[in-house]
Amino acid sequence: MASRLNPYISFTGDAKQAMEFYKGVFGGNLSVHTYGDFGSEAPPGYADKVMHSMLETDNGFTLMCSDNPPGMEYKPGNNFAVSVSGNDADELRGYWDKLSAGGNVSVPLEKQMWGDVFGMCTDKYGVAWMINITPAEG
Structure with a gap:
């Protein structure tokens, strides 16, 4: 592997x-x-x-x-996010819709100055997500 x-x-x-x-x-x-x-x-x-x-x-x-295991301090933070990216716009928008539902959108999923569609949200469990949709080739 x-x-x-x-x-x-x-x-x-x-x-x-x-x-x-x-x-x-x-x-x-x-x-x-x-x-x-x-x-x-x-x-x-x-x-x-x-x-x-x-x-x-x-x-x-x-x-x-x-x-979190017993005896280990739980320290939530804002120093990480999970990024999902690719060029399958329908698939990625579907992820966005589900992840952002009940959560908090910090950057709406929309076209950005670098040409991709990008958004950031925190889901209902407090996990930060970044979705980036690159233009399909062809």
Whole structure:
């Protein structure tokens, strides 16, 4: 398998719901493993929390996440965003519509000075997304 780079997002108890939401946006196969899946090894109060989850889509996207583990401080920040780009305008607009619904749009999805259609939003789970649609060749 070739190396790949993909986002890994931490949540504070709603990782499963967030990943089901992202599966509804992007499709694909979702695997979810809770702390309880590993039996008596689950920390107290963590049996139903997500230890690791991975969404793999037919388009080659991979998104991973977990609920923040016990003893690790959760520090949400604005220092990252997940970027999805390409030239399939219908597909990307569909992602935009679903990701921005119930969230906050900081840059509307519209043509930008560099020629692409671009938008930024924060979804209902607090994750920042950038959608960039390049003009189709031909």
